[in-house]
Amino acid sequence: MSAEPLLEVSDLVKHFPIRRGVLFPRQVGAVRAVDGVSFTVARGETLGLVGESGSGKSTLARVLLCLLQATSGQVKFEGRDILGNGVDEMRLLRQSMQMVFQDPFSSLNPRMTAGDAIAESLRVYGIASGAALKARVVDLLDRVGLDTEAARRFPHEFSGGQRQRIGIARALAISPKLVICDEPVSALDVSVQAQVINLLQDLQEELGLTYLFISHDLSIVKHVSDRVAVMYLGKLVEIGEAEELFRAPLHPYTEALLSAIPEPDADRKRDQVLLEGDIPSPANPPSGCRFHTRCRYAMPICSQSEPQLTDAGGDHLVACHLRT
Amino acid sequence: MTSADKTAETGVIQTGPVQDKFLGIPIKAMTRRRLANFRANKRGFWSLWIFLILFVLSLGAELVANDKPFLVRYDGGWYFPAFVSYPETTFGGDLPTETDYRDRFVESQIRDKGWILWPPVPFSYATINYELPTPAPSPPTAVNWLGTDDQGRDVVARLIYGFRISVLFGLTLTVLSSVIGIAAGAVQGYFGGLIDLLFQRFIEVWSGLPTLYLLIILASIVQPNFWWLLGIMLLFSWMGLVNLVRAEFLRARNFDYVRAARALGVSDPVIIVRHVLPNAMVATLTFLPFILSGSVTTLTALDFLGFGLPIGSPSLGELLNQGKNNLQAPWLGIAGFLVVAIMLSLLVFIGEAVRDAFDPRKLTT
Numbered sequence: 212m213s214a215e216p217l218l219e220v221s222d223l224v225k226h227f228p229i230r231r232g233v234l235f236p237r238q239v240g241a242v243r244a245v246d247g248v249s250f251t252v253a254r255g256e257t258l259g260l261v262g263e264s265g266s267g268k269s270t271l272a273r274v275l276l277c278l279l280q281a282t283s284g285q286v287k288f289e290g291r292d293i294l295g296n297g298v299d300e301m302r303l304l305r306q307s308m309q310m311v312f313q314d315p316f317s318s319l320n321p322r323m324t325a326g327d328a329i330a331e332s333l334r335v336y337g338i339a340s341g342a343a344l345k346a347r348v349v350d351l352l353d354r355v356g357l358d359t360e361a362a363r364r365f366p367h368e369f370s371g372g373q374r375q376r377i378g379i380a381r382a383l384a385i386s387p388k389l390v391i392c393d394e395p396v397s398a399l400d401v402s403v404q405a406q407v408i409n410l411l412q413d414l415q416e417e418l419g420l421t422y423l424f425i426s427h428d429l430s431i432v433k434h435v436s437d438r439v440a441v442m443y444l445g446k447l448v449e450i451g452e453a454e455e456l457f458r459a460p461l462h463p464y465t466e467a468l469l470s471a472i473p474e475p476d477a478d479r480k481r482d483q484v485l486l487e488g489d490i491p492s493p494a495n496p497p498s499g500c501r502f503h504t505r506c507r508y509a510m511p512i513c514s515q516s517e518p519q520l521t522d523a524g525g526d527h528l529v530a531c532h533l534r535t
Numbered sequence: 536m537t538s539a540d541k542t543a544e545t546g547v548i549q550t551g552p553v554q555d556k557f558l559g560i561p562i563k564a565m566t567r568r569r570l571a572n573f574r575a576n577k578r579g580f581w582s583l584w585i586f587l588i589l590f591v592l593s594l595g596a597e598l599v600a601n602d603k604p605f606l607v608r609y610d611g612g613w614y615f616p617a618f619v620s621y622p623e624t625t626f627g628g629d630l631p632t633e634t635d636y637r638d639r640f641v642e643s644q645i646r647d648k649g650w651i652l653w654p655p656v657p658f659s660y661a662t663i664n665y666e667l668p669t670p671a672p673s674p675p676t677a678v679n680w681l682g683t684d685d686q687g688r689d690v691v692a693r694l695i696y697g698f699r700i701s702v703l704f705g706l707t708l709t710v711l712s713s714v715i716g717i718a719a720g721a722v723q724g725y726f727g728g729l730i731d732l733l734f735q736r737f738i739e740v741w742s743g744l745p746t747l748y749l750l751i752i753l754a755s756i757v758q759p760n761f762w763w764l765l766g767i768m769l770l771f772s773w774m775g776l777v778n779l780v781r782a783e784f785l786r787a788r789n790f791d792y793v794r795a796a797r798a799l800g801v802s803d804p805v806i807i808v809r810h811v812l813p814n815a816m817v818a819t820l821t822f823l824p825f826i827l828s829g830s831v832t833t834l835t836a837l838d839f840l841g842f843g844l845p846i847g848s849p850s851l852g853e854l855l856n857q858g859k860n861n862l863q864a865p866w867l868g869i870a871g872f873l874v875v876a877i878m879l880s881l882l883v884f885i886g887e888a889v890r891d892a893f894d895p896r897k898l899t900t
Binding site for chain 1: 790791792794795796797798799800801805809810813814
């Protein structure tokens with residue numbers, strides 16, 4: 212890991228206020244989608260972010276891109292604080308941070324050709340025009356494995372995998388340093404998932420990209436990530452080197468998630484950890500450790516005090532009373 | 536002007552060697568497909584041509600139906616009475632007033648030393664035919680093809696001028712109210728929140744005002760002319776599209792591709808115009824033919840009730856009213872009805888074809 216992380220998130224909070232009253236709305240609570248999250252992403256690495264649905268992964272991604280305004284906290288990109296910046300700085304910042312969206316069917320404007328979609332950011336930032344623009348679009352299409360003819364076609368003429376390739380080309384058009392992939396393959400067929408994942412990895416090697424890879428599919432995260440962060444109900448519960456974390460999970464939630472990975476060998480006996488019930492409402496999270504309502508190791512202290520993210524050795528951080 | 540605005544016009548990335556052209560203007564691949572789709576709809580395509588021919592003919596109504604000839608050859612000179620006013624003395628008359636070319640005396644004067652070229656219908660909308668074989672309203676004859684109304688005015692001439700004023704009124708009202716309505720709906724839907732809330736309450740109050748009574752009150756204060764009517768109708772008709780466009784924008788502003796554009800750093804006005812508006816336009820276009828035919832119907836209805844265009848104006852509604860008052864003269868009502876019905880049908884057929892051509896899911900036929 213290099214000395215200065217590319218992205219440094221500290222204590223990031225995003226609450227969605229719940230308002231009541233028609234004439235005089237007052238805030239009666241908040242959905243704590245992201246509730247004090249800190250982590251770093253090093254240059255050139257892939258940080259996997261996992262968690263079941265409703266744990267705040269996508270909200271976190273949107274806050275990082277300033278698509279949503281953070282409630283509090285700090286996000287540093289290359290050492291510069293990016294929250295609370297002016298519009299002009301924001302535009303500059305977005306040149307180095309891009310996103311690949313989950314649903315390739317809704318993330319492309321149905322009325323713009325693939326070429327137009329890819330060229331849009333180049334035009335917005337005045338990076339290229341005319342013949343240079345054309346050449347750049349062709350080059351990008353080539354990089355993601357689509358032929359030149361694709362530039363003239365509309366999204367509905369492509370398959371899901373091809374659309375996601377266009378989405379990737381669009382994100383890469385302005386040569387970002389960090390690409391946030393918000394479940395980039397979960398809307399695709401399994402056979403196509405592998406192609407897109409491999410494409411993302413090849414591009415990372417070629418262009419020296421840094422990924423924040425959000426997914427609920429642990430097998431994919433295991434495959435692509437250098438490090439993995441596990442999120443539960445707006446909080447990070449564990450973060451560490453991918454291999455280490457998958458080999459020896461420290462948090463009971465991670466343990467439960469890992470045991471849910473389908474095993475190729477059906478006869479092999481394994482210790483299955485079943486999670487009971489649903490994820491609690493983020494508007495009214497459980498006291499103490501947020502996981503204690505579903506944790507099979509729950510102790511009295513778990514419902515009283517909130518465990519802090521502490522280093523369990525070897526850059527492996529975990530927030531659990533069991534481990535402290 | 537930002538670089539985004541400038542480059543927004545540069546169009547599609549053309550990778551092939553052939554640049555599409557329509558009427559000599561380069562067009563996008565999508566526009567070409569829309570044109571092809573529109574042509575594929577035979578009914579809409581022919582309706583457009585018929586309507587355009589009728590509309591263009593009615594734009595030159597002065598050359599089709601006029602009580603002034605468009606060319607007179609008299610005593611070795613050329614005269615264009617349809618465009619230039621000549622005193623009667625020019626043609627050997629006694630009075631310095633403008634020539635009445637329908638006058639027997641004047642006509643014989645001119646025919647003595649030259650000839651007259653009349654338009655196909657030698658009556659204007661206000662020309663009273665004093666030589667009717669029967670009392671007005673008189674039935675169709677070789678002179679008055681569809682008869683005359685109860686004041687001896689030629690029905691064909693009044694229909695031509697009435698058609699023109701109806702279509703012009705409808706088109707102007709539709710264009711203006713669409714522009715205002717789409718802009719208002721777009722701002723509300725895209726920004727949402729307080730802007731949306733205040734605007735919606737305003738529209739609720741505003742739409743509660745009774746248009747017809749306002750027109751009746753206004754008619755007692757001023758003599759409403761074309762522009763007065765247009766203004767009053769516009770005050771209320773712009774709301775027709777607002778909710779539709781607003782709903783489309785509310786839906787679209789959370790689409791991933793709008794988010795993606797925002798993440799790319801595209802500015803709000805550009806996102807509205809380039810990403811959201813084109814997708815909201817399908818639903819909007821679906822309504823446009825109905826707004827257009829609605830505008831035409833509104834003017835006709837007001838004229839029918841007597842609160843529309845000034846007395847004496849050529850208007851389809853007024854003709855229908857005469858038809859109602861003179862049931863013994865069915866040519867009035869039937870002629871008025873047929874023109875209104877055909878005009879509205881053509882507009883709806885065209886509208887349907889346009890709507891289908893813009894449907895993104897129907898790109899290949």
